[in-house]
Amino acid sequence: xxxxxxxxxxxxxxxxxxxxxxxxxxxxxxxxxxxxxxxxxxxxxxxxxxxxxxxxxxxxxxxxxxxxxxxxxxxxxxxxxxxxxxxxxxxxxxxxxxxxxxxxxxxxxxxxxxxxxxxxxxxxxxxxxxxxxxxxxxxxxxxxxxxxxxxxxxxxxxxxxxxxxxxxxxxxxxxxxxxxxxxxxxxxxxxxxxxxxxxxxxxxxxxxxxxxxxxxxxxxxxxxxxxxxxxxxxxxxxxxxxxxxxxxxxxxxxxxxxxxxxxxxxxxxxxxxxxxxxxxxxxxxxxxxxxxxxxxxxxxxxxxxxxxxxxxxxxxxxxxxxxxxxxxxxxxxxxxxxxxxxxxx
Amino acid sequence: xxxxxxxxxxxxxxxxxxxxxxxxxxxxxxxxxxxxxxxxxxxxxxxxxxxxxxxxxxxxxxxxxxxxxxxxxxxxxxxxxxxxxxxxxxxxxxxxxxxxxxxxxxxxxxxxxxxxxxxxxxxxxxxxxxxxxxxxxxxxxxxxxxxxxxxxxxxxxxxxxxxxxxxxxxxxxxxxxxxxxxxxxxxxxxxxxxxxxxxxxxxxxxxxxxxxxxxxxxxxxxxxxxxxxxxxxxxxxxxxxxxxxxxxxxxxxxxxxxxxxxxxxxxxxxxxxxxxxxxxxxxxxxxxxxxxxxxxxxxxxxxxxxxxxxxxxxxxxxxxxxxxxxxxxxxxxxxxxxxxxxxxx
Numbered sequence: 106x107x108x109x110x111x112x113x114x115x116x117x118x119x120x121x122x123x124x125x126x127x128x129x130x131x132x133x134x135x136x137x138x139x140x141x142x143x144x145x146x147x148x149x150x151x152x153x154x155x156x157x158x159x160x161x162x163x164x165x166x167x168x169x170x171x172x173x174x175x176x177x178x179x180x181x182x183x184x185x186x187x188x189x190x191x192x193x194x195x196x197x198x199x200x201x202x203x204x205x206x207x208x209x210x211x212x213x214x215x216x217x218x219x220x221x222x223x224x225x226x227x228x229x230x231x232x233x234x235x236x237x238x239x240x241x242x243x244x245x246x247x248x249x250x251x252x253x254x255x256x257x258x259x260x261x262x263x264x265x266x267x268x269x270x271x272x273x274x275x276x277x278x279x280x281x282x283x284x285x286x287x288x289x290x291x292x293x294x295x296x297x298x299x300x301x302x303x304x305x306x307x308x309x310x311x312x313x314x315x316x317x318x319x320x321x322x323x324x325x326x327x328x329x330x331x332x333x334x335x336x337x338x339x340x341x342x343x344x345x346x347x348x349x350x351x352x353x354x355x356x357x358x359x360x361x362x363x364x365x366x367x368x369x370x371x372x373x374x375x376x377x378x379x380x381x382x383x384x385x386x387x388x389x390x391x392x393x394x395x396x397x398x399x400x401x402x403x404x405x406x407x408x409x410x411x412x413x414x415x416x417x418x419x420x421x422x423x424x425x426x427x428x429x430x431x432x433x434x435x436x437x438x439x440x441x442x443x444x445x446x447x448x449x450x
Numbered sequence: 451x452x453x454x455x456x457x458x459x460x461x462x463x464x465x466x467x468x469x470x471x472x473x474x475x476x477x478x479x480x481x482x483x484x485x486x487x488x489x490x491x492x493x494x495x496x497x498x499x500x501x502x503x504x505x506x507x508x509x510x511x512x513x514x515x516x517x518x519x520x521x522x523x524x525x526x527x528x529x530x531x532x533x534x535x536x537x538x539x540x541x542x543x544x545x546x547x548x549x550x551x552x553x554x555x556x557x558x559x560x561x562x563x564x565x566x567x568x569x570x571x572x573x574x575x576x577x578x579x580x581x582x583x584x585x586x587x588x589x590x591x592x593x594x595x596x597x598x599x600x601x602x603x604x605x606x607x608x609x610x611x612x613x614x615x616x617x618x619x620x621x622x623x624x625x626x627x628x629x630x631x632x633x634x635x636x637x638x639x640x641x642x643x644x645x646x647x648x649x650x651x652x653x654x655x656x657x658x659x660x661x662x663x664x665x666x667x668x669x670x671x672x673x674x675x676x677x678x679x680x681x682x683x684x685x686x687x688x689x690x691x692x693x694x695x696x697x698x699x700x701x702x703x704x705x706x707x708x709x710x711x712x713x714x715x716x717x718x719x720x721x722x723x724x725x726x727x728x729x730x731x732x733x734x735x736x737x738x739x740x741x742x743x744x745x746x747x748x749x750x751x752x753x754x755x756x757x758x759x760x761x762x763x764x765x766x767x768x769x770x771x772x773x774x775x776x777x778x779x780x781x782x783x784x785x786x787x788x789x790x791x792x793x794x795x
Contacts (some may be wrong), residue, residue, distance in 0.1 A: 199534075214558070214559035310572070372743050401721070
């Protein structure tokens with residue numbers, strides 16, 4: 106990209122492109138350039154695109170601090186994640202960051218370490234910095250005030266895999282966890298399993314609630330009563346996966362199949378099974394959520410309820426750009442897919 | 451933390467703490483508060499600590515944008531990583547972010563996706579934003595201009611697991627990869643292996659060069675000639691791990707032991723071994739670098755050259771705070787440790 110090569114060159118030898126040159130190149134006024142580059146609400150998409158490509162072609166970069174003083178915007182997007190220990194965040198953030206970078210936004214990733222109070226602090230921090238937009242995947246374990254705060258801040262926001270709070274400036278990208286879970290349960294039932302356990306997150310956590318709903322629906326459709334002992338919706342952590350697996354397998358009537366309702370939970374499940382010397386696929390059928398290196402490379406490879414993480418990141422980016430431009434928040438639901446492997450055969 | 455609970459409460463009911471109150475509480479002048487909170491170079495550590503604790507006790511937070519206008523600093527640290535797909539970055543960034551947060555700095559994580567030109571762009575972006583400090587783990591595959599740029603920018607910086615470029619404002623936290631690799635090779639030799647392969651990164655990448663040096667030293671000490679066919683230092687990616695493993699095992703004289711010189715390389719190695727139905731530990735001894743969920747949970751569990759990732763993050767944070775305060779850059783080398791498991795028995 107020409108703008109990058111200019112930026113990385115020796116400062117003294119690089120001609121600094123001015124806003125006047127961008128205006129001339131795009132054939133528009135200086136104030137149009139200014140409005141187009143600052144996400145002014147009354148700029149047409151055509152003008153925005155024209156000015157952005159002129160700026161990119163010439164290698165023009167506004168001075169961010171000076172720019173933020175003039176216009177109140179900063180060409181940056183804050184992405185607040187619960188934890189980057191979750192391997193799916195790497196794939197999502199790579200594609201999200203790529204699309205945003207193509208549109209000249211830098212993405213700042215802040216990890217709340219699943220602490221609701223840190224989440225609130227970071228959102229206010231980003232608001233003070235006058236970011237152009239926010240993406241947030243709220244903490245999984247703990248009541249969060251993020252939705253209320255996002256509603257109040259008025260900054261264009263995409264909720265990642267969470268429900269959309271009210272407000273025309275807020276959109277959401279969700280996954281169809283419910284259908285994915287129904288498919289997983291139907292698959293286990295078709296292999297003859299009747300005692301199917303689910304370890305998942307608590308009900309206030311949107312994906313956990315959806316997965317539990319899918320579990321109930323699939324069991325009801327098959328007319329099989331759920332043993333409440335087998336449903337452990339305690340939290341989205343490795344510790345929960347470990348503790349609940351040990352407890353389930355120590356019971357007098359253990360499950361023959363186990364669904365780990367999250368990839369951190371799965372790590373704990375696998376550690377418990379390793380210690381108990383339970384052979385995955387032979388002694389116990391196992392299904393995980395989300396496809397990671399661990400589920401692909403484990404022996405035997407692990408059946409998962411998967412989703413297209415690159416698509417999720419891209420959709421989030423496009424929806425954020427749309428929400429910045431139009432302020433007409435909406436929800437997009439992306440599909441999930443059951444990938445059957447040897448762990449559940 | 452009282453400051454957080456105040457921040458997350460209803461704005462209207464919260465008393466906004468002023469700089470005057472902080473000055474009174476700390477028993478210092480307003481200009482001292484200002485200098486202490488803005489990392490002014492001529493502030494003693496005692497004054498800094500006193501003012502910071504007063505600010506924290508009262509729940510005082512400067513308005514970042516207004517503050518950056520006055521003082522030119524922003525209470526933020528930029529952390530540029532090659533890729534957050536590398537699972538060790540999650541552990542390092544969690545402990546790094548925790549220590550920085552305790553000192554009232556927000557950490558912004560930017561992923562360069564191992565593209566040197568994006569790295570340069572991000573560094574300039576952070577410099578424009580006038581961050582208080584930088585932490586950078588430069589791209590593993592590709593000549594980077596980051597070191598030169600960091601030298602020129604003059605912003606207090608810690609290089610993470612890389613060599614320190616000249617400049618009193620630059621420090622480095624490194625790992626003793628060389629000793630770790632020597633220990634791994636000595637271990638494999640003690641188990642009778644003579645044809646030991648190494649898949650690693652290219653020589654311009656500091657940790658790869660150190661690992662290769664350790665490999666050479668250990669083989670020389672045992673008086674064993676290295677077959678150059680077994681040393682594949684091509685890059686730190688999963689693709690390299692996969693391709694080189696397939697190539698090594700297709701040879702007429704394959705290795706009996708394999709060292710994956712990086713955790714992304716290891717993922718590719720394991721995929722190739724899975725496809726070739728090679729039993730790890732029985733058909734081929736295997737050693738990885740860095741301890742992750744995958745190496746711990748794999749069956750059999752994988753021998754690794756490990757390091758204390760939480761310690762690495764903490765050391766990086768403390769060294770950055772020190773470098774911001776003293777501008778006396780230095781290098782800290784942390785130990786590595788061989789953890790022997792069934793993959794190399």
